[in-house]
Amino acid sequence: MTKRLRLDKLLSDTGRWTRKEAGVLIRQGTVLIDGVSLRKPEEKLDPEAVSITVNGVPLIWSAHSYLMLNKPAGYLTATEDRSAPTVMDLIPDELRKPGLAPVGRLDKDTTGLLLITDDGALAHHLLSPKRHVDKIYLAWVDGTGTEEDCAAFARGLVLGDGTRCLPAGLELLEQGLCRVTVREGKFHQVKRMLASRNLPVTALKRVKMGPLALDETLSEGVVRMLTATEIDQLRQAVVINGQHSSKCTK
Numbered sequence: 001m002t003k004r005l006r007l008d009k010l011l012s013d014t015g016r017w018t019r020k021e022a023g024v025l026i027r028q029g030t031v032l033i034d035g036v037s038l039r040k041p042e043e044k045l046d047p048e049a050v051s052i053t054v055n056g057v058p059l060i061w062s063a064h065s066y067l068m069l070n071k072p073a074g075y076l077t078a079t080e081d082r083s084a085p086t087v088m089d090l091i092p093d094e095l096r097k098p099g100l101a102p103v104g105r106l107d108k109d110t111t112g113l114l115l116i117t118d119d120g121a122l123a124h125h126l127l128s129p130k131r132h133v134d135k136i137y138l139a140w141v142d143g144t145g146t147e148e149d150c151a152a153f154a155r156g157l158v159l160g161d162g163t164r165c166l167p168a169g170l171e172l173l174e175q176g177l178c179r180v181t182v183r184e185g186k187f188h189q190v191k192r193m194l195a196s197r198n199l200p201v202t203a204l205k206r207v208k209m210g211p212l213a214l215d216e217t218l219s220e221g222v223v224r225m226l227t228a229t230e231i232d233q234l235r236q237a238v239v240i241n242g243q244h245s246s247k248c249t250k
Ligand code: URA
Pocket: 105, 106, 107, 108, 110, 187, 188, 189, 190, 191, 192, 204
């Protein structure tokens, strides 16, 4: 059973209203609990045991927060750092919550899709190579890729230091631009894979993680909450793919 939470907190947990705005809505009588108006922001309720509507729209409450950031260059993917700004600095106050952490790591100069959540189990599954959750990147490279490079990615590259990569996808989009699909997240993986084929990366952007695509309307540096559909799709991706776990090469 979920613990009982104040009604104004249940509303503000969705990130759509501040606690103060939630209080106003509740006092106006626009918030119904099981169809009945409750004008007390301080009233404590179990969100899983009641149905809540705000202006007639059902409130989707989740114990966890799921945020999408369009990461700009220049920010570390870390929860804190003394010397450089981190992606956590970009989260607006109303969406901040203890336990939030980035899912996986993008290099300081990498841009694009970053999921930030306090759902540790989902984060773990999304990052596990056994779950087959593809991460898709656009890579701008200095050079021209060939069909042989694509075949080498598909076979599974062995990097200069002997690191073996799982089979990955390389698609040549246009001169100097390619799409890379990987399902693991080794240190500087995409840059090292492309460098091993003599294609040094000049810019890298993550555009997809499993079913979750970067919202192209989200400006760089902006955070938004995931929709209920996006959260469901992520959950389904790790469950379904989890049934097809494969051996992880090392
Ligand atoms: N691979 C890289 O090389 N860098 C990233 O930031 C992500 C994947």
